[in-house]
Amino acid sequence: MLSMLAKLLKALNSETNPSQISLAFILGMILGFTPLLSIHNILVVFLALVLRINLTGFILAWGFFSGFAYLLDPAFIALGESLLNNPDLVAMWTSMYHSDAWRVTRFNNTLVLGSLLISLALALPLFFIFNLLIKQYRERIYAWVQKTKLMQVLKASKLFHIYSALDRGGLV
């Protein structure tokens, strides 16, 4: 876990394109928010592996958003319920329901639909927000953080040693 955090810090502090880190966070969020054994998550894992994104960021985001999902589940379910029961959409759901391929996606499950739609809705704005935050971090916070007492303490910590070791070994 510490080495993963160190890798993430390394990526944040490196010249890695912020979009690659942001996209990793977004894919991790989709995987974390939606039920794991859903067919769309095969696509998410495929994209995470095939696209040149930061895998450490993806895994950490998955873990973080999985935990967060426990709190958001009622909201996901409520959204799924309201959409699936919306009379204006019933015709569409029914035609999708008649297709085996659509049913395999488990779209008619309130949690799957609610969590996936919320994840997708959040994906784009969060992508830009993460991008912005990473840039801001690198431009302003990184330099300031380096000077803080906390960073001095951290530099003496195990995490920093791992980070340094990885950095020296070119592992990150």
Add this chain to the structure above:
Amino acid sequence: MNKWIRWPGLIAFVLLFGTLFVFGYFFATSFVKNSIEDYGSEAVGAQVNVDSVNLTVSPLGMRVNRLQVTNPDAPMTNAVEIQGMAFELAFWNLLMGQVIIDEMSVDGIRFNTPRSSSGAIAKKAEPESKEPSLMDEIKGELPTADEIMARETLLTEVRSEELKTLYEQHSKILDESKTGLMDQKQLEAYQAEITKLTTEKLESLEDFNKRKERLSEINKELKKEKEKIAQAKSAYSTAYKELSEKLKEVKSAPSEDLANLKSKYSLDEGGATNITRLLFGNEAGEWTETGLAWYEKAKPYLEATQEEEVKEVERQGGRYIHFGGVESLPDFLLREARMDIVLAAGHLDGKLKDVTHQPEILGRPITLSINGTQLKGYDSMHLNAEFNHIDPKNAFDKAEFKVKKMEINQFKVSGNESFKLSLDKAKADITGTALIKNGKLKMKVDTLFSEAQFKSGATSGTAKQIGQLLETIHQFTITVNAKGNLKSLDTSFDSSLDSEMKKALNAKIDAKQAELEAQLKAKLQAKLTESTGSYSEDLNATLAGDGGLDAKQKQLEELAKAKLNSWEDQQKAELEAQKKAEKQKAKKEAEQKAKEKLKSLGF
């Protein structure tokens, strides 16, 4: 492009899912085999074994080879052995997390096959019932008074035991409440002290105060004693009430027992059915018990899904909303299983439909039908059953069966030495219905026996008479009714044999019954005496009085009335006595003077 695409990632993806697939393919068979064996063994309470499991990919399916389900009561025998089961899984549904089997073929179902090794599994030893069966007890004659007494749970015994326990409880309480009460000597000592304190002359004010203080102490002690006596009296009163009531029940028990036994064993009216019960009851009882035991094992899997206890924190699952036009499917569904059941009589065809643990989603009950024709020793055999748990509140299971012309050969009705009876030959038409709802069974089985040939080996007594009579009967019916809780069924037997018997044996029965009644009466009385004999005197003594508590209480009340005159009162009394004495003295002196004066005047 290459800035955003990581080609090795594609290889990693293929490797990841390829590994999962290969792992699944190779381990699915052992997973299925172990699951069947582990869950099966746990459910049955004895080993369930599978020889092997084969997986086919296209079409996706499975074959389970030789499934053996051990009979938990006979570990060297399989209750069921299935040669093979083959089925295909719906691939799309599997992707949706549903195991849907459209058709399954189950071949070579055999019952009671021998095992090569014991199929017992370690389990907690359950105490075996030592109650003798009716057939074990039947002897050449009808049951004797001793046999009946031994067989039946008698109210006389039960109530006597209850009385004994109650008496022991109350004896203990009474003994405890009497412990520490003053005895007569102590009371007399108090009496003497009180008399002394209240009657002897006070010497001084100090003497008065001392006596007053002592008297007050005595009063306090007496008050405490009175409270103790009141408690003891209350205990006596409770004991008297409860023991009297129980004794009344005990005294009435022999007559109630006699009435019960007469109704159950007498051979008049409904009592004659006991002959049928004695002859066929055990067999019917065993079949019913076996059937219900297997039903109990299967029951948890028939019921609609219950909310399971959440053992760890899990994400909420949401719910599936189903839209019209497509069948709602549960997580597991076996649409149809075709079964080939192999009996000694031949093959039966079975069809099991809509097996699921979520019938409320499917909206259809599990159904089972078994049919057999052209069987050796039977004309035909049909069973239809429905396990309907769609609405958990109104769940029920029902079955109806029909067996035509079942040939009976050398059926041993009684193997008892002095009452050998066999049904050498007969044909039976059996129809039955059973309904289980809310844990209660209602079952009726009608059997018509035709071309019957009884053979009796009884050589003397009533048994011989019954045997001879049965040999003349070639057609009879037996109706078995069972109802009530699955674990305590109330069964009744109705048979045309009974009326036949009644006609033939009326006189004998009356005499026998009178004799039996007299014996039972005497034995019940003896049982009562025996049960209450050891403590009856003490019990009578307890009920006769309150152990002298009343007298003691009165004595204490008298003692408590004693009062000490005050010092001032005593002084006043003395002064008044002195004045009175002086007055009398003066009076006497005056009289004396007057007399002397009169004398001097010549009177």
